[in-house]
Amino acid sequence: MRCLDDDIVLGLIEGRLAVPILADVDDHLDRCPTCRDVVAQVARVQAPSHVLPRGHALGRYVIGDLLGTGAMGRVYSAWEPELDRRVALKVLVADGDGARERIVREAQAMAKLDHPNVVGVHEVGTSDDGVFVAMELVDGETLRAWAAQQRTWRQVASVLAEIALGLGAVHAAGVTHRDIKPDNIIVGSDGRTRLGDFGLARSGVAAPIAPATSLVLAAGTPATAIAGTPAYMAPEVLRGSSATAASDQFSFGVMAYEVLAGQRPFTGTSWKELLTTIETGAAPAIRTVPGWLDDLVRRCLAVEPGRRFPSMRAIAELIAAKSVQRSPAVMLGGVLAAAVLASGATLLIVRDKAVAPSCDLAGERALAATWNPAVRERLVSLDGRALAAIDRWATTWRTERVATCRAVTTQPAATIIARDRCLDQRHAELGALLARLEAPGASATAYRARIQDALAALPPPTECAAATTGSADPVPLDPVLAAIVREVLAELPAIRAANALGDSRPVLAVAASLVDRARTSSHAPTLAEALLAQAETLRGASQLADAHVAARDALAAAERGHDDAMAARAWIARVATAGDRRELVVAEDFGAVAAAAVDRAGAPPHLVATLLRLRGLVAYNRGLFTEATLLLTEAHARFVAIAGPRSLDVATIESALGSVARASGDLPAAERWHRNALAIDRDVRGGPHPDIARDLHNVAGVLRLRGDLTGAAAIYREALVIEEAIRGAGSVQGALTRNSLALIHMANLDWTAAREELVRARDLLIAAGHGDAAFAHHNLGLVEAAVGDHLLAMAHYELAAAVYASTIGDRALPAIRLVIDRARSEWRLGHRDALATTMRAQKLAREAGIEWIDQEATQLIALRRGAGFEAVSAVRAKTPSPVEIRTEPPIRGTTTNQPAAAEVPTPPEPPKPQPTRDVGAYGSTQPW
Known part of the structure; x- marks a missing residue:
């Protein structure tokens, strides 16, 4: 016969056992001293003197009916007059002061657990009647009773996932349960599963093996005594080792096997025989469940603790990931409470505790591990705006954590797991940022200046609301590979x-x-x-x-x-x-x-908005201004909805909208957008920053196109000082600003100064592998053409064309402009392809709606076809800004196979700048 379970022990003491069973029990007691100890202790607790009468006052509670009896105590219904609520009151017998103190300490550890899948504790206290624990009540049944009815494997897997979540929370609090079995799990009538009895009824008598229904919490208590129902014990505990989270997992595996297969995986008529069976024989395969679930249970049952799962959370995540078609456990509202007896559960309905306070507390506790007054004090040197940014991020995270906690009552376990995992990742990222801020050395100062950008760069906690387990492959079952993943x-x-x-x-x-x-x-x-x-x-x-x-x-x-x-x-x-x-x-x-x-x-909202911004920038850089405006406008609305109208993301979008407006020729709108972005960045950041340099650069660009070259040059230089002070003299943004300064020199006909800035910008951009080197090549070609060296200009144009072809394509404004610029130099050189190049420029300009390029191409074509200067003048008369035509002789050194210079009329110089025309090409300062 096996060791006596709770029902047999109580039946023996109460005289309810049939004669044949009683004979077997007597035979077993003759051979098993451990079971004799169990019976003796339960008999002592069962004595009538230990039953509290109705109306008896115990602390602030008034005793009601006796609900049940366990090995080490009794559970009563009770009334708490101060709060006018009913509770379950477990009264435990503890021999000696040491045992009493230990039970109180362990109950206090339980009271700190705050999880929807763990039974809560209201209060723990002591009296002459013993240690008492006020617990919540629940309407439901034990897992054993629940599983006695026909269940699908998906239903069982859903329950197991919730148990794993609860047990994982217990372990995270530094507590070892030590008595995982179907009798200590409550499946509520609301569909939610809760981890029940923590075995506070352990005897104070030290013995090699404690009573079968007792256990020890590992929160600061030496766990040298074997405890828990033997049939569910891990082999290392049966050998006499301390209980751990890994041994709890083994017990979970035994329980899971029993519920799925209808029988326990290992049997034995004694503890020694049971241990031998575990160590030498594998449990039969569970044929009625998917292979992955059988594998999961077997890994929990591994003899060596190191080969089990790294955590109960990993088990919950694997079940959730694999059971993607599981039916969600829909909660009926409110957190129901539970009181579980040491020997089987007695259950009542109480709906007197809302989930909100416990979830709020959980959110505060989780955040405090990273962002708390002590950390804030150490970061006191941060700018007030930066501290406020951290506070905002932390508040958002806490809000999402609380919302996820409350969603346990309405969402499937798989969804909660996914959200929790996402929030854990965001929390870890915040912790890593703060750790770098606190790091010693010069770098810490620089880090602190960038904290707002860093917070904005991280995926926001709000994205976790949309997190799902999806169909991503679960973590490997192999413990070595799983450890690498972790x-x-x-x-x-x-x-x-x-x-x-x-x-x-x-x-x-x-x-x-x-x-x-x-x-x-x-x-x-x-x-x-x-x-x-x-x-x-x-x-x-x-x-x-x-x-x-x-x-x-x-x-x-x-x-x-x-x-x-x-x-x-x-x-x-x-x-x-x-x-x-x-x-x-x-x-x-x-x-x-x-x-x-x-x-x-x-x-996820932030990902959607981010992609809209990127696609808008692609359209802008390709010259598709209408499409760019539509995409960026939608991104703007989404970022405003996410973080309000004065966020850094909004400033970035407004800067991009300004660039599109400038390129489209709407200079008033461009200046308005750029100055709005500048105001937000200055207000939020409070000091020099690359984004402020970007905003200044863009404001200067508008001033330059309006003809205020002096004002534009001053602002460009202000931007360059900020950029190079923060990112160094070799930054891409600094190179783009130098390219823009070169445009100022080109407009002032200072070709030498323009060439110097462009060469430096080009070299920096090439070194960075940046495609905007094409703009510097293009502008260098324009400079050389302006001083009459069209051969060198063509060499620069060829380099620019090669990069344009592989980056922005041939339909963007700079690429179309390059075609007309090349045509102009080909005319000067007398190339036979000049007409074809010009006609191509005209075709591209008309398709893109670039009027000034179309007009210039028309003039050049009219000259080539012999219309003469009269026809060209007629064409020019229709243009908004007529320009002077200046004739020059062809460049010496043209090849003999080119058309004779006399046969080609001298082409005109470029027309004066129109509102949508610039003296040269420039790249986007918008960050990707």
Whole structure:
């Protein structure tokens, strides 16, 4: 006969056992001293003197009916007059002061647990009657009773996931349950499962093996005695080792096997025999469930603790990921309470506690681990705006955490798991940022100046509201591979923090190492995350070609791992990287696919707005101004909805809208947008910043087009000082500002100064692998053409054309302008292709609606066809701004196979600038 369970012990004491069973029990007691101890202790507790009468006062509670009896105590219904509520009151017998203190301490540890899948504790106290614990009440049944009815494997898996979540919360609080079994799990009538009895009724008598229904909480208490129902004990506990989270997991596995298979995985007539069976024999396969679920249970039942799952949370996530078709457990409202007896559960209905207070408290506690008064005090040197930004981010995170906690009553477990995991990632990223802010050394000062950008660069906590488990591959069952996954994911927040703080170069090697380690995990979603972090790091270090490859590989890994959310982020990274490289045709194609990927991932609001901004920038850089305005306007509305009208994201969008308006010729609107962006950035940031330099650059651009060259030059130089002071003299943005300063010199006909600025800008952009080097080549061609060196001008044009073809395409304004600029120099050189080039410029200009290029091409064609200066004058008379035609002899040294110079009329100089025409080409200062 096996060791006596609770029902047999109570039946023996109460005289309810049939004669044949009684004979077997007597035989077993003769051979088993442990069971004799159990019976003796229960008999002592069952004595009538220990039953409290109705109306008896115990602390602030008034005793009602006796609900049930366990091995180490009794549970009563009770009334709490002060709050006018009914509770379940468990009264425990403890021999000696040490035992009493231990039980109180353990109950206090329980009271700190605050989780919807864990039974709560109102209060713990002591009296002459013993230690008492006031607990919540629940309407429901034990898992054993629930499983006795026919259930599908999906229903069981859903319950197991919730149990795993609750037990994971227990372990996270530093507590070991030590008595996981079906009798201690409550399946509420509302559909929610709760982890019940924590076995506070442990005897104070130290014994090699404690009574079968007792256990010890591991919160500060030595756990040297074996405890818990033996049939569910882990082998290491049966050998006499301390109970741990891993041994709780083994008990969970035994319970899961029993509920799924209808029998326990291991049997034995004694503890020794049971241990031998566990160590030498594998449990039979569960044929009625999917293979993955059988594998999961078997891993929980691994003899060696190190081969079990790393955590109960990992089990919950795996079940949620695999059971994607499970029926959601819909809650009926409010958190129901539970009181579970040491020997089987007695259940009552009480709906007197709302979920809100406990969820609010949980959100505060979780946030306090990272952002608390002590950390704030250490960061006192931060600008007040920066501290306020951290506070706003933290408040948003806490709000999302509380909302997720409350959603337990309305959402499936899989959804809650996904949201919790997302919020945990955001929390870890905040912690990594704050750790860098507190780091000693000169870099910490620079970090503190960038904290607002860093917070804006991180995925916002609000995205977690849309998080789903999706169909991403679960973490590997192999414990070695699972450990690699955990290690990689734990280190990624530090990489993201460095990137967000603009300090990517020092972590390049670390990012590469994480990718290598992720590859060894054989877990594609983890590899995708590591590759995406590497792509961001490479972008931040201006290694754009390598960033392109890393983003591509991240996408491949995300798709291979069925991770929709990661695939959406990887597509967006590909759009941004292509934009960085000015591969705009490619970026446009990527953007269309990225939109579908974002939709498939649940359309997180911030991702949607970010992609709209990127696609708007692609359209702007390609000269598709109407499309750019539509995309950026929608992005603007979405960012305002997310963070209000004065956020950094809104400033970035308003700056982009200003650039589109300027390129479209609407200078008043352009100035309005750029000055709005400047005002927001100055207000939010409070000091010099690259975005303020960007805003100044753009305001200067409008002034330059309006003819205020002196004012524009002063503002350009102000922007350049800020840019180079923060990012150094070799930054891309500084190079673009130098290109714009060159346009000022070109407008002033100072060709030498223009050439000097352009050569420096070109060299910096080439070194960065940046596509805007084409604009510097283009402008150098214009400078050389202006001083009469058309051969050198053509060489620059050829270099610009090659980059334009691979970046912005042949339909963007700078590329079309380049065609007419080349045609002008070909006319000067007497090239036979001059007419064809001019006609091509005319065709492209008409298709794009660029009137001034069309007019200039028409003039050149009229001259070539012999219409003479009279016809050209007639054409020019129809243009808004007639220009003077200046004739010059052809350049010496033209080849003999070119048409004779005398046969080609001298073409006119470029017309004076129109409102939508500029003296040269310039790149976008908008960040990707």
